[in-house]
Every structure is written in C-alpha cells, then in structure tokens.
Amino acid sequence: MSTRTDRFAPGDRVRTRSLDPDGHTRLPRYARGAVGVVVEPAGVHPLADDRARGRTGNPQTVYHVRFPAAELFGAGDHSVTVELWEDYLTPVEEDP
C-alpha cells in the first residue's frame, strides 16, 4: 500500500542531484548534476541510500531518465538511460 505520488511524467526534464553523499548511493557519479528526460516511471521502492544505512526508507517512485552522452561526458552521440529515485531529481523549468 504505497502512497504513490509520481512527481514526474514521461517527457519531463529533470536535473540530478550534484552533491556527493557520504556513503552508499545509487546515483552514479557520471550522472550527477545532469539534465535528462524522464522515459517512464519504473515502480515504487524504498530509497537504497536509506536501506544501506539500515533504515526502512519511504517508498518512492523510481524513473528511467535518459541523458544525451554529450550532457554527461561532453562528447558522444549515444544516450545513457539511468534508473533513479525521485529524491535524486529536481524539475527543470522550461524556458518561457
């Protein structure tokens, strides 16, 4: 019985957290502080960062987020899709 509150929808632009946490996380270093596009929600799970610290963690939505390689590495014509917890993401406002 999760209180699912999908904060993001497919097509939304999101920015990943840039800070470097003290301890376990599932936001890869190469994908920090980057802007990508939500592909789809992919289930509801407790945040791994919490579980690794022995805490239960509130369930939250996990998303597939697609990044152009150039956004991550400054070069490359491929894309990388990373699965990320909602806590890792903030909305990117569209230009007016």
Place this chain on the structure above:
Amino acid sequence: MSGNHSSSVISARVRHVEALLEQRGLLEGGEIDRRIDEFAAGGTPANGARVVARAWIDPGFAERLLTDANAALPELGLSMSGGLQEQRLKVVANSAEEHNVVVCTLCSCYPIALLGPSPGWYKSEAYRSRVVRDPRGVLAEFGVELPAATRISVWDASAESRYMVLPRRPEGTGSLSEEELAGLVTRKGLIGTALV
C-alpha cells in the same frame, strides 16, 4: 585470478564461517548445498533465447513483452521471481535505427532469475567503466560494427529494474522453427554486445 593455494585458503575460511553460522542456528544443515542446487536449476540464457524466438514469430507477444515483460514471461512458463524477490524486467528492442546495450556501472545487476549468472566481463570494471562513455568502441571490440546512423542506447541498471535486449531477427531465417531461432540467440545478444 586466485591460484590454487589462495583458493584452498579462502575455501577453508568459507567452510569455517558456514560451520560457525550453523552452530549459531543461522544456517540449517544442508541449506547451502540446497540453495546451490536451486540456483543451478534456475535461470539460464536459454530462457532468454526462448523469449526472443517467440517475440520474433509472434508480434502480439513481442508487444506484450515490450510493454510489461513480467506479465508476458508466464506465457512461456518463465518469471523473474526466482531470486530474493520478483524483479521488474525491462526488455528493450533493437531496430534498424537503434541498438541497445546493458550495463550496471555501480555493481553487477543482471536478470539472474531469468538468465542465470552474468559473464565475468559484464562484472568487470573494464566493461562497466567504458560502455557508458564509448559504447561504439566497446561494441567494436566485441566485433559489432554498427552503421554510423544507428543510435546507441545504453541502459545502466542502477536501481531495481533488470534489462534484457531483444535482438533483431537475422535476415534469411524465415524458414526456421521457433526452436531453431532460439538456437541463434547468444547471451551476448541478450546484453547487447552481439547482434544476436
């Protein structure tokens, strides 16, 4: 890799820890052997090959597979529930325009319940570090040369989903049976480091 001597040392250490945990009631006698047998009887790349062959001959199944793989797998008597808990499987289809390749950069996540253990190279830092940054170069090392116009999509299994690639059906296979088609599919094809 460890030599025989260090292998026998760690082997003895593992047995010692098992015995200690049995003494403390945290393992049942024979539990480890039973779990090893269960695991050996579980996932295998042949399961993935069966899924791919069915998707090639049955467009309806392919659509259901790409929409919700966990719901489609039972049609072949398969599931993603053999491990610690049922995991979501996301199947991504190759096409003339797009080629998919799967990695876990943070550890070694892989659809073990369906496909069995991943190959050693999949777990290696060499693969995990480079395929997100230079997939075309990595694929070339595996002998996969794609047209420049083919987009490459890398999937990093960083959370709870596990991924499997649905390769393109090779040309000239129209007369093959479902079983023969399954025989064409390799474990590397299911990861995306081979075309089939």
Place this chain on the structure above:
Amino acid sequence: MSRINDVGGMAGFPPIAEEPDEPRFHADWEAHVFALNSALIRRGIYNLDEFRDAQERLPVQEYLAASYYERWFAAITTLLREKGIATAEELAGTDEHAH
C-alpha cells in the same frame, strides 16, 4: 566520497577480457559464498543494499586486488561482525575454540 565501485566513465582499466566456455562458478567456494549471501539476506541478517555498501567500504587497494566473490566474502564477514553475529577472531577461526 565517491567510492571505488562507481566506475562509469572512468579511464585506466584494462581491456575487456572474455573467457571462452566460462563456468557458472570458478570454484566450489564461490558457489558457497553466493548461497551463503542469499541465505543471510533471506534470514534478514542484512539487506542487499547493506551488502553492496559493505563491498563499497572495503579499502580501495583490497577491493581492486580481490576477485568478484572474494569481495562478496569480505562483505559478508564485515556485516556478520558489525551485526554482532560473530567476532573477527571467530570468523577467521583464530579464537581458542576453533579447530
């Protein structure tokens, strides 16, 4: 505090090496470590994220020198110690009652 497991995009690792006809496990003890970890997680001694975390906390040089299942075993014994299941001496078999 980026950790040594977080290698996506890093340079400097060796070429990718494929092993022909690779077995599921390279030694019997590897299968035992795999099953042991599964048994301990199912029993609730620790969870999968704590297990990943314990591998990531290994000293970097030890981590890089270890094989895949050697890392697993190091993480298992770390967690058994931290959870108070057994002491380091008991786990290593160097306590007075061992053997």
